[in-house]
Amino acid sequence: MQLNQLFERASALAGHRFADVAAALNIPMPENLRRNKGWVGQLLEAALGASAGSQALQDFPELGVELKTIPLDAQGKPLETTFVCTTPLVDIDQLTWETSNVRNKLQCVLWIPVDGRRDVPLAERRIGTAFLWQPTPAQDAQLKADWQEHMDKIALGEVETITAHQGEVLQLRPKAANSRVLTDAIGPDGQLIQTLPRGFYLKTHFTAQIIAQTFEVPHAPPAR
Template sequence: MTLETGHRSAPASEQELLQRAAAVAGQSLAELAAMLAVQTPADLDHNKGWGGQLLETWLGASAGSQPTPDFPELGIELKTLPVDTAGRPLESTYVCTVDLQPAPGGWHDSLVWLKLQKVLWLPLVTAKNAPPGERRIGSALLWSPTAEQADILQQDWEELMELVSAGELEHISSRQGQYLQIRPKAANSRALTRSFDSDGNASLTLPRGFYLRPAFTRQILQHHFH
């Protein structure tokens, strides 16, 4: 069984989704892979999204590559979150790609807001230098941003998209944005996409993605678990 052929039916409710997540809490990714008859890779060099795909399969995520939340019927996005043994996030969390030729529309029309309105966070406890299969699935957390968090996310998005729309992409730094940042997404410099410069001339550049800062996801975990 592969991750594609092992796909389960979509959960019919939030309760069913949380039950599926609770059923594998405490298990390693290798144990879950064995349940799904999926091979566990020795490393993530060429399998970076393997853990997330494995959990999507188990939970029944149905969106695929469509620009919707992973569970479109429930309006819930799945985000796996590698954390250290003390529960601290180890990296930024990818949200979605940045549209480098943005269509008209504001924050509430954006894919970022669509995906962040309701998120099922699944921590993956990751010991230093441990192989992927030893990552352990933590307790799931169903989260929606508070009014204050939503305001800050909106402010970050609007400031960043103003620069994108003005063709100032090359001047955007990962230091910009309190919760939300823009960073290059491609693994190598050959994966270029179409954009435009500040004079409106077409150009090629690295794809960019929206990411949540580790300090923000740590805040989410601390508020829920402590």
């Protein structure tokens, strides 16, 4: 598949209800997303033929493209942060921004906005207009600075002091199905400790900026 074919396929989904796409693909339709948080993303991956699955690759590695859905409210504002990838917590001394999975995932993103309004039944929600995005030099610098700050803290054994408030555009927070899922990390004295897995997420004001720039809609700066 070529990039233009992928984009045409994604564009053709615009306006379709989740229920119609799910029925066409014989994918069971949950009543809501409370226990099926990743269902919308999985539906669109199936509709577009994404091949990476849960691997640490872009969703379309042959094209160098990552697929991200973004639920919006009635005003077109993102309703939640956007998961990028899990975070390495050990063996990180050779990692650089240029070789990081965050940069790999975000170097070219096929964004698909979706109706995220809670008061609309899941089956009736519709898919929005897809668009391709690559970080500007300024956005790349913002992402790099946040990534470096988080990774420095991890290397210093301070992973458990990092909060979701840190980072201008890229936050780090626990990523686990439940609190019993633990992984190795560097402790304060350089020893291995057990902690919750962590994931990188794009903050909503950053994705709102991307939406605003793409569709030329007004964008309020983030509250300080």
